[in-house]
Amino acid sequence: MAATPPPRRREPVAVRGLAWLTDLALAAVTVVVFVAVALATGVHSPWDGVIPLALYLGALLLVRRRRPTAVLLLSVGGLLAYRLTGHFSPAGWIWPLAVAYFTVAAASRARWAAVIGLLQLVYSALDFRRVLELNPARYFIHVVGEGLLLAALIGAGLAYAAVARGRERLRDSDARARAAEERLRVSHEVHDIVAHTLAVVGVQLNVAADTLQEDPDAAAEALRLAKDVRNRAMADLRALMAVLRDGDGGTAPQPDLAALGTLVADARAAGLEVVLSERGDPAGVPAAPAVAAYRVVQESLANTLKHAGAARAEVRLGYGPRSVTVEVTDDGRGVPGGGAVSEGHGLAGMRERVGALGGTLAAGPVPGGFAVRAEIPVAGSPA
Structure with a gap:
């Protein structure tokens, strides 16, 4: 066919x-x-x-x-x-x-x-042959000149076509590069959403399993919270999958600083005591740094719920004219023996996301727990 x-x-x-x-x-x-x-x-x-x-x-x-x-x-x-x-x-x-x-x-x-x-x-x-006997030089100039003009016109046309093809290839290459960058961004978004959802839902399912006999109401509430988190995650994933299917499809607005309250509420519902403090005005933060800051908090709380065995976490954000600082600390066990941090997809993804905006991210054990700190430049400002 x-x-x-x-x-x-x-x-x-x-x-x-x-x-x-x-x-x-x-x-x-x-x-x-x-x-x-x-x-x-x-x-x-x-x-x-x-x-x-x-x-x-x-x-x-x-x-x-x-x-x-x-x-x-x-x-x-x-x-x-x-x-x-x-x-x-x-x-x-x-x-x-x-x-x-x-x-x-x-x-x-x-x-x-x-x-x-x-x-x-x-x-x-x-x-033009009648001119040959009368003026051979004129005849020669006429014939050769016509031939050279024809060759020049064809050569110019071929050169123009080559330049046009080069520009088209460059546009296609740029489009493929932008698509690859978008898919990489989507993969980070998917990881963050799935990691956070599994952490919160896992905790709620454990609560439901533990209280199903003694306190059915508490078990039902835990299952309801797990369902709410799952529904929000599915809505986000459907919007992101549209990008992977269509390439140039639109996406739903990504969560940003305004959605931190919901993120913290999910973590609290999972049994983690979370204190959120913000300094400065978040209204002046552009979209890209805002989404990055949200994802850093999301991934940090997900890691705390899954791995740290922590009871309390503190989230601090500072909105300055040149950068946004994000710091998430918990009282979990951190790295056993105080060894080096082993970066999985979560930490690596956070570091890539922050680095793409010109910022820095550090993660490691601190006295009494574990901390993640990121500094994300506001667009147009150095870190």
Whole structure:
């Protein structure tokens, strides 16, 4: 089964308008120059062939982008008919069709341009042979000049096509790079959401299992909280999965500093005593640093619930004119023996997220527990 060709990229209205004006200008220049050269070479009755041919050649150029080869063939046919009816072709055969030859070569049809041009050059040499005996130098200059002009036009068209292809490849490469960056961002978001959800839901399920016999109401409340957290996570994941499926699909607004209250409430519902303190005005924090700060808090609390065995955590955020600082400390066991921190996907993801914004992140044991501290520059400010 034949592969379906990719859809043609539709140009913006402004670009199409500029292309139309360019074609109109080239058509006008062709008409004016052709008539002017004809008059300069001794044509006394321009309306007897010269002006109609000039208008014909100019009109064909208005559709050169859609039918480049047809425009060249019809232009050659018009010029040939003009000569066969006894009119003199002013200043040669190739230059009146310069735009048509360039367009065909630029449309990656250089072979057509070369074949048609060669046939036209042969006819031109035969048509001009009467000058050979009278002025061989003039004949030589005429034939060679026509050939060089044809080669220059085809070469210019090929160069233009190569530059256009290079720009297209560069745009495609940039688009793929942006898509890869977006997918990497989504993978971090998915990890953060899943890690936090599993931590909170796991704690609530343990509570429900422990209290199911003695206190069914408490077990039901724990299951309700687990269900609420799960529903919010599923909504976030559906929005993120749309990016992976569609590439350019939109996403729901990502949680930011305004959603910290819900995050802290989830952790408290899971049995962790969380103290949240904020200093400064969060309203001035741009979206990217705000989301990064939220994710640092989310991942830190998830790690505390899963690994630390902590009873209390403190979350402190400072909103300054140049950066946002995030510090999350807990009273858990930290790293056994006070050894080095082993970075899993969570810490590595936090570090990459903060580093992408030009910030820094440190995590490790502190007296009495474990701490994560991040400094995230506000957009446009150094860390």
